[in-house]
Amino acid sequence: MRNIKLTISYDGTEFHGFQTQPNLRTVQGALQGRLEEVVGHPVSIIGSGRTDAGVHARGQVVNFHTSSRVPVEKWPIVCNVKLPNDLVVTAAEEVPEDWHARFNARGKVYRYLIDRGAYPDVFLRMYSYHYPYQMCVERMIEAAAHLPGRHDFTSFCAANTPVEDKVRTLTAVDLKEEGHLLSVTCRGEGFLYNMVRIIVGTLLEVGRGKISPDQIPAILQACDRKRAGVTAPAHGLTMWEVLYD
Structure with a gap:
C-alpha cells in the first residue's frame, strides 16, 4: 500500500465543515468519494484537522493509503477533473507508510x-x-x-x-x-x-x-x-x- 499526501484548498461556504457527516456535503466526503472512484477500493482520508462549516482552507493537508499505481504527480489532475469547483487538490506527494497528516503536523x-x-x-x-x-x-x-x-x-x-x-x-x-x-x-x-x-x-x-x-x-x-x-x-x-x- 502506498501512502499519498495531498494538499487541498476549498471554499467552505457550501460545505458543512471538513469531517464526513451523514446526508451533508462535507470536504472529506466529497474528496473521499472522488478518490474511491479513481482507485476502485474504499479510502479513508486522514486530515490534519477539522474546519467548521463556512471556514475555508488554502493549505489543508490529508493523506490516504491506496494500492493504486497512479503516478504521484498525476493525483491533482485525476482528482480535480471531477471534483466540485469549490474543492481543489493543489499538490501530491508519496510519503512513508506511517506518515500521518495530523500526528506529523508541527x-x-x-x-x-x-x-x-x-x-x-x-x-x-x-x-x-x-x-x-x-x-x-x-x-x-x-x-x-x-x-x-x-x-x-x-x-x-x-x-x-x-x-x-x-x-x-x-x-x-x-x-x-x-x-x-x-x-x-x-x-x-x-x-x-x-x-x-x-x-x-x-x-x-x-x-x-x-x-x-x-x-x-x-x-x-x-x-x-x-x-x-x-x-x-x-x-x-x-x-x-x-x-x-
Whole structure:
C-alpha cells in the first residue's frame, strides 16, 4: 500500500465543515468519494484537522493509503477533473507508510480577514467579516502581543470544547492592514475549537475600547469563556498552512 499526501484548498461556504457527516456535503466526503472512484477500493482520508462549516482552507493537508499505481504527480489532475469547483487538490506527494497528516503536523497557520470598508466588498463577502466600525488597530496589536506563548486557552475556546487539556502554544499573532482590509494571522502548534475566532472577536472588542489591552493576561488566567470577546463569524477564517518538519 502506498501512502499519498495531498494538499487541498476549498471554499467552505457550501460545505458543512471538513469531517464526513451523514446526508451533508462535507470536504472529506466529497474528496473521499472522488478518490474511491479513481482507485476502485474504499479510502479513508486522514486530515490534519477539522474546519467548521463556512471556514475555508488554502493549505489543508490529508493523506490516504491506496494500492493504486497512479503516478504521484498525476493525483491533482485525476482528482480535480471531477471534483466540485469549490474543492481543489493543489499538490501530491508519496510519503512513508506511517506518515500521518495530523500526528506529523508541527503547527498550523490560520488567517482571519476583516473588511473595514464603509460598505461590504462584494467580491470578499464570503471570505471576510464586514466590520465597518471605528477601531484602534494599535490597541489591538498591543493586546495581541500578550497571546503568544504557552497558555491555558480555556477563555479562548468554545465552552463545549470536549478536550480536557486546553494548554496550547501560540508562536505569533500578527495584524496587518492593507487598505480597508485587516488580517489577523495566528501561528501555533495546535488550536482549540473556535480558538482563532474568539481571539479575533476579543481583539475587535479591544479595538473598539470595550476591553483594554492590559486585560488580556487576566482573561487568559481566568480560564473562563465569559471573560473573552464574542466568536467572530466563520466565513472570515481560512486555514492558511499546515506546518511539517
